[in-house]
Amino acid sequence: MDLQIKSFEEYQRIYQYSVEKPEEFWAEIAEHFYWRRKWNKVLEWNFKEPNIKWFEGARLNITENCLDRHVYKLGDKPAIIWEPNDPNEAHRVLTYKQLLDKVEQFSNVLKNNGIRKGDRVCIYLPMVPELVIAVLACARIGAIHSVVFGGFSAQSIADRINDADCRLVITADGGFRGTKQIALKSIVDDALVQCKSVERVIVLTRTRTPVSMIKGRDVWWEDEIKKVETQGNPPCPAEEMNAEDLLFILYTSGSTGKPKGVVHTCAGYMVYTGYTFTNAFQYQPDEVYFCTADIGWITGHSYIIYGPLSQGATSLMFEGVPNWPDAGRLWDIVEKHKVNILYTAPTAIRSLMAAGDQYVEGKDLSTITKLGTVGEPINEEAWHWYDQKIGKGKAPIVDTWWQTETGGFLISPIAGVTPTVPGYAMLPLPGVQPILVDENGQEIEGNGVSGNLCIKYPWPGMIRTTYGDHERCRQTYFSVYENLYFTGDGCLRDENGYYRITGRVDDVLNVSGHRIGTAEVENAINMHSDVIESAVVGYPHPVKGQGIYAFVIASQHHTDEDLTRQDINQTVSRIIGAIAKPDKIQFVSGLPKTRSGKIMRRILRKIAEGDTSNLGDTTTLLDPAVVDEIKEGAEKLRG
């Protein structure tokens, strides 16, 4: 069986096969990868514990699949094209050969600094090629990477480092994003005050911002490289890993206050990201593929690094932001590097669309053959704009639905092979068995129905555990509905059997494609000394998809409410990061609670949406009068 599906008829046939004979199907897919030793058993599983093992007995290293196996044929092919934040700075190209050399070199740096198989390494770097090198070097020696997005605060870094007991942190002096400079090392320094497990910090030079370097703990990336060079740049053969050895941890928000460390393992994740990448995008040998995500999120892990590189693709990474120096930057990059496949988020599309067509006009986008979106539902207007202005009506758009926990795409069009409909993720990829259930876990069969989206059979890229707390994994994903993986998403299956994701059904917000738990934001707001209690809900936001709306009870009446709002925002930035700052803060004297003390979020959501015509039954509230007060306050806030 070829890895790429080429026609709709083939898709239907293979899909059927993958359901009837899943183990045979996945074994055939896995044959397309390089194994030091093949598996004894394709799959062992139960969703009760859960216990999920793919390709047991197999031995491999994912970096041999991403690098070594390509070098003979594709050694001079660009693996990574890096476009800097500042368009006047030179871009960089790393061929497969060069990337392998650099990964081996940095693997030796890690070893020289005492890092061994199984150690956890926290990576907090800007979007520079060294981030890819650091990630792959960890994977090469079997260290488990935990990449933290550059927008997270010192407190968030400390929580993640402590949860995983990281021994090493890899960071940079600073990072560029548009006109801003982010003082990464200084943020790490603040974090490390709370982290006992960290023995070493490797600091890359990027902005050359002054930084404090602590003797015995902090070393420069460049100096460490020089040491390896004076050792004669010895090769660093890849560590042989077991199929289910941990590859990485990536933290994500849920409905509780504490982010979870989603764990992915070597073999299944490798097979799944490679298979989904090549299929959904129908990657062709000379195409340049550009994913605008940050490597700090799962999209960057799976579809800037592992998926594309395991398929020998050219992956373009961008350090900056889409609207600087102006809203034409992405189109300049497409033109400059002759990008064929562009994969971005609806929030970026909406903001560039809002900036005006003048930024697209005159740009040569003729190289584009395929487009993709990810992270949140895309509205029809943005879909058509993307299709017409960027794809010129000729490039299929793959609306890829997936999650940090799924490792790769589950429901997505296959470009040019399966149909597309604006706003729909369409059909499951072969190997994926979605089902819709009602509140009680009863399957909702047939078409033209909506329900909670679950998956009833394992796939290789799925979450194995939440780091250090397996019970939490079980409770969150496998206990809501018996024998099913619960996604947390609501979903419609239309008359044609096409899937459309309608959004989260739990207390998780999706702000600009970033997952943020309301409880997490509430905890952060409540840290502010003047706050007694808060309730956070999402509301529709024209660019971000969802905005964050906070109802706050403050301990004293402030004459300058705006200043208090800024104080609260500052607190949230400190505790979580600027990405979690509320867009709106409304001060209230009470919250709508039931007699048992539960906040009626349904009412707050309606008020935040500006739809107060029908708030439903409010008679069970402890103090129904508070609702009118909140309604009035909301109208005032809207102006």
Ligand code: PRX
């Ligand atoms: O609600 C879904 C939404 O993003 C959630 C997963 O977020 P995260 O783990 O951060 O991963 C984002 C990148 C994969 C999902 O539960 N989501 C993701 N993709 C789509 C989507 N909603 C609608 N359409 C999509 N294509």
